[in-house]
Amino acid sequence: MILCTDVKGLRKLVKDTGKKGKTIGLVPTMGALHEGHISLITACSRENDLTIVSIFVNPVQFGPNEDFDQYPRDLSGDCQKAEAAGADIIFTPDAGSLYPGKDMTWVETTGDIVKVLCGRTRPIHFRGVTTIIAKLFNITMPDKAYFGQKDAQQVEVIRKMVNDLFFDVELHIMPIVREQDGLAKSSRNIYLNKEERQSALVLYKSLKCAQSLFLQGEKNLQTICSAVHDMIAAEPLGSIEYVEAYLLPGLIPANEEFNGRALVAVAVRFGTTRLIDNVILGE
Template identity: 60%
Template sequence: MLQSAFFLECAFFIEILSRCCRKAVGKFSREGRQNMILCHKISELKEFVHQCKKEGKTIGLVTTMGALHEGHASLIKAAHAENDVTITTVFVNPTQFGPNEDYAKYPRTLPHDMKIAEAAGADLLFAPSPEEMYPHKDPTWVEVCGPITKVLCGRTRPIHFRGVATVCTKFFNLTECDRAYYGLKDAQQTQVLQRMVEDLFMNVTLRMMPIVREADGLAKSSRNVYLSPEEHKAALVLSRSLKHAKEAFDKGERSKAKLIAQVTDEIKSEPMSDIDYVEMYGMPGLTELDDTLTGKALLAVAVKFGKTRLIDNVVLEA
């Protein structure tokens, strides 16, 4: 009799516990998935992060604008390997697009992104709306000032890095991440974010990961889908010219002007190319360089093929 009562009591508590667990999980949308959580609300993300921190878990963050590819997957895999929990964001951030840029047509492929993120090891994917991230008409901005945001892409995209710095600050705060992962294809962005983290004493370590390329050498980018087959073939001149510049550097060429001219001439030899810039700056910090190179330098290019603007770079270190 006592045994029956005991088992009944156990069954009762198990049912109560099961209901509580179902209630907690129900606050997040798993979209039929067994592992990765999908959430859209800041309140849901905060609840998840609070529980992770309560359990003493480290958090790795990968911020993206979606249209995920192997480059993003490599960042998620790195975060998964180095942290207890990996959070990925998918948010096409309106504040980093200028008035004549491609915000409206930027690829939005959340079901595809979920598959890529989960396969790479993400534990939670946060996909908020613009209204969720920018609740006020006149938002607070985070802006890194000085030459670091005025050269390269900053010259023709004056509000871009303000939008990047602002949204990344929000994501760092919301996720309380220990580490955040960025690809070196966006080399200027990595330098801007590193400066921001240092200047604002943010408690996050930025991990800069190598450029991931397609088999033919083109740097992986969400914008590659805009290229026609002919434009894609033409765009291979970017990685090819940078590779040749590095070969010249490794053989002893130390003239900044000559290396820039070599890359410029090779890109111009491709009729479909329209050069925005071919420039070189010191790293870290994108500092001005003397013509004779010493230390570490970034050789960066931005070129349009048709209507698609692509960037690429190589780091040269004496």
């Protein structure tokens, strides 16, 4: 396993791999690796000749009152986990190498897709996401890139960017990895105290309720969202930010009745910890 910290060094490794006709897979992460990340790295290693894992807590996707400084960091542990899962190169740049000057060039997806769900309360977040992903794509030139379905809006925004800017990369979206009791794996779960951790199980329970209603024939998304909202609202430690549903792909506002695929997504705070989760109906 190679630990690479600079753009030029990584580009040379990538060019040498390309010249040999080998395929390159990329797994972008912000570190604090858990089983969800490991599933991405494992799939990438299985399906590509060279697996690159980036570990970079991206400052430009955090708002001024968000948890950039407190975001969990464990580079040594992350490198061990990534190598064990099949990473060939771990890219750990500093912010100065990826954002070398005051005057930034941004890659920004516009429209309703970035104004709903998390974009409503995190107005600069997705501009930061698309900018760093575009940079990583340009540096690594991957054949395939791997993302988790838990960040459903991020997935749709990146998919749109790839299509609109003609990036020659195949996106692989991997299923949400959960604890045995259903809580979605997240780097922020460590912030939860014992009571909040137990309370947070309502997210999975409410989304299972949505799935059950759909399988029983309910096609009214407003009815489904109302059931999810009521279940979460009954949990006293949870503070709802949103419970919303959109058609896929593209996060299209839905009529009351729908056919095809729909995303039901939630964001809820437990104490100071903001958690997101989702389910896709009609998958």
